[in-house]
Amino acid sequence: MNIKVKRLALIKSLEKALKARLDKKAAYDKAEEAYKAELKVFEATVFEAVTSGKVKVSTINISNYSHSGTRDVSIQFNLDAKKFKRPESPDYPVRFSESQIVEIQNAIAILNLSEEEFVNASTYKSVSQYIA
Numbered sequence: 001m002n003i004k005v006k007r008l009a010l011i012k013s014l015e016k017a018l019k020a021r022l023d024k025k026a027a028y029d030k031a032e033e034a035y036k037a038e039l040k041v042f043e044a045t046v047f048e049a050v051t052s053g054k055v056k057v058s059t060i061n062i063s064n065y066s067h068s069g070t071r072d073v074s075i076q077f078n079l080d081a082k083k084f085k086r087p088e089s090p091d092y093p094v095r096f097s098e099s100q101i102v103e104i105q106n107a108i109a110i111l112n113l114s115e116e117e118f119v120n121a122s123t124y125k126s127v128s129q130y131i132a
Helices: 007-051 098-113 121-131
Strands: 057-065 070-077
Touching: 007 098, 007 121, 098 121
Parallel strands: none
Antiparallel strands: 057 070
16 A cells, blocks of 8 residues: 655644644643642641641651751641632643654654655654644
């Protein structure tokens, strides 16, 4: 079987796939920034509640490191989940990775260098995973 795919059509499909991935990445980055800001507010709220005595200590663990002369202290508090709702982190888009973006960009650059009207089946197969 001899399959020929138009080079320009393949480039257009790859550019569309690249744009979709870049849009998802931008949306994730924006959501991640918003999450970090919300998390800082949440942490400040918890800290204020702890320092003002509004929450009670549930557990204290003290570790003694005799060789260094230091102690690590862990203090746990029980927080009311209704009053202290922690923001949820955004889901990372699993459909792509940073390396896929680079590979798509490289494939587009190489295909743009070619003057052939069609690409062979092996070239198409090597990039077809990105346009599916």
